[in-house]
Amino acid sequence: MSKALIIGAGGVAGVVIHKCCQNPEVFTEILIASRTVSKCDAYKEKIEKEQGSNPLYGKDVLTKISTARVDADNTEELIELINGFKPDIVINVALPYQDLTIMDACLATGTDYLDTANYEPLDTAKFEYKWQWAYREKFEKAGITAVLGSGFDPGVTGVFSAYAMKHEFDEIHQIDILDANAGDHGYPFATNFNPEINIREVTANGSFFENGKFIETEPISIKRVYDFPEIGEKDMYLLHHEEMESLALNIKGIKKIRFFMTFSERYLTHLRVLENVGMTSIEPIEFEGKQIVPLQFLKAVLPDPASLGPRTKGKTNIGCIFQGIKDGKEKSYYLYNVCDHEECYREVGSQAISYTTGVPAMIGAMMVLKGLWKKPGVYNVEEFDPDPFMEELNRCGLPWKESFAPKLVD
Ligand code: NDP
Numbered sequence: 001m002s003k004a005l006i007i008g009a010g011g012v013a014g015v016v017i018h019k020c021c022q023n024p025e026v027f028t029e030i031l032i033a034s035r036t037v038s039k040c041d042a043y044k045e046k047i048e049k050e051q052g053s054n055p056l057y058g059k060d061v062l063t064k065i066s067t068a069r070v071d072a073d074n075t076e077e078l079i080e081l082i083n084g085f086k087p088d089i090v091i092n093v094a095l096p097y098q099d100l101t102i103m104d105a106c107l108a109t110g111t112d113y114l115d116t117a118n119y120e121p122l123d124t125a126k127f128e129y130k131w132q133w134a135y136r137e138k139f140e141k142a143g144i145t146a147v148l149g150s151g152f153d154p155g156v157t158g159v160f161s162a163y164a165m166k167h168e169f170d171e172i173h174q175i176d177i178l179d180a181n182a183g184d185h186g187y188p189f190a191t192n193f194n195p196e197i198n199i200r201e202v203t204a205n206g207s208f209f210e211n212g213k214f215i216e217t218e219p220i221s222i223k224r225v226y227d228f229p230e231i232g233e234k235d236m237y238l239l240h241h242e243e244m245e246s247l248a249l250n251i252k253g254i255k256k257i258r259f260f261m262t263f264s265e266r267y268l269t270h271l272r273v274l275e276n277v278g279m280t281s282i283e284p285i286e287f288e289g290k291q292i293v294p295l296q297f298l299k300a301v302l303p304d305p306a307s308l309g310p311r312t313k314g315k316t317n318i319g320c321i322f323q324g325i326k327d328g329k330e331k332s333y334y335l336y337n338v339c340d341h342e343e344c345y346r347e348v349g350s351q352a353i354s355y356t357t358g359v360p361a362m363i364g365a366m367m368v369l370k371g372l373w374k375k376p377g378v379y380n381v382e383e384f385d386p387d388p389f390m391e392e393l394n395r396c397g398l399p400w401k402e403s404f405a406p407k408l409v410d
Pocket of ligand 1: 007008009010011012013033034035036039070071072073093094095096098116117149150151152153154155192193194197305306353356357
């Protein structure tokens with residue numbers, strides 16, 4: 001018997017909404033609130049149709065859905081909304097820029113909090129947890145829980161790491177996080193989640209963790225080829241990714257962490273051209289008497305990620321290769337999920353990138369609501385017991401697979 005406030009009505013929010021409503025015994029009531037209320041209403045209408053005809057959404061108990069408009073940059077508006085609805089948790093699937101205002105509103109109202117991406121200031125593409133970790137004491141004192149980064153990466157990659165530590169290793173020395181998307185949407189260039197956030201991430205300097213410190217690399221300068229299970233050979237590039245920062249602290253004894261993501265030559269060529277002509281810049285420029293940010297303008301002309309669902313074919317494979325010691329012997333272990341874009345679309349009307357983010361966000365909220373991940377403070381997912389989350393991944397559409405003899409990344 002719980003109420004959840006879902007903030008945002010984009011691609012990831014759509015999946016969270018569907019998945020909450022597929023678990024009506026936990027999510028008795030949801031309020032979908034975003035800047036554009038018509039997007040919230042469209043989700044409500046779609047699910048209410050499903051609730052009448054599709055047994056996935058329950059039979060006797062159905063989630064009650066309402067919608068509202070909110071500007072999540074405005075803490076006062078958020079407080080008013082939360083006080084009116086009195087949710088047990090706020091699921092933040094708007095943009096990373098709103099993380100702190102939403103956390104402030106949770107503090108003011110004594111409400112638990114969960115998100116899928118760390119806070120970024122609008123004017124600096126810098127991915128780090130320092131702003132949100134600074135809320136630890138305030139959340140502890142208020143007796144409320146904040147779960148940071150409960151998407152896939154960050155999110156499931158942290159849960160996989162906690163699971164590997166708990167069940168498979170005495171010491172983990174190296175983690176390679178591999179994120180492959182072999183999906184094809186048929187456009188020459190589009191991003192699978194919010195284009196602004198995606199391009200900020202890819203054009204930033206890369207980095208990896210080694211022997212206690214982060215080493216920066218030029219953007220997209222380190223390439224490897226990996227033969228992914230169920231997908232095949234793909235080019236992948238080393239990126240900085242936010243979960244490396246928390247894993248470096250939370251996986252005791254870790255010596256090296258790298259993050260690789262696959263990109264096609266076509267995607268990188270487009271990106272290089274856009275970068276060379278200045279379209280990926282986040283510095284505001286004057287245009288016809290108005291200040292515009294080139295990257296935000298680019299976002300406006302690119303396909304909306306939520307519209308890629310019906311066009312995308314193929315699979316994703318995201319997972320972690322662990323190397324370390326078990327019972328005095330060296331061991332390697334690969335945990336991964338393979339997700340099919342078309343199957344996701346059939347189930348919830350979204351492609352696999354939104355699906356692989358939205359399902360773990362719902363599961364993280366479920367963990368808090370069931371009291372399994374409830375402790376006052378601000379935590380990354382690997383700081384909780386991974387077992388109930390891993391069980392839910394199998395039940396809720398993201399089953400995981402393991403290999404005890406994976407091919408390693410050099
Ligand atoms: P979208 O751009 O599709 O959706 C963002 C939503 O947030 C939109 O509905 C937008 O409203 C709303 N929004 C933006 N600003 C505000 C505001 N000030 N007040 C209220 N609502 C606002 O993004 P995605 O769904 O692709 O991504 C959502 C989040 O998921 C992002 O933070 C992204 O970084 C994260 N993510 C995490 C991943 C992971 O694995 N951990 C992977 C992929 C994404 P409007 O439509 O009106 O503009």
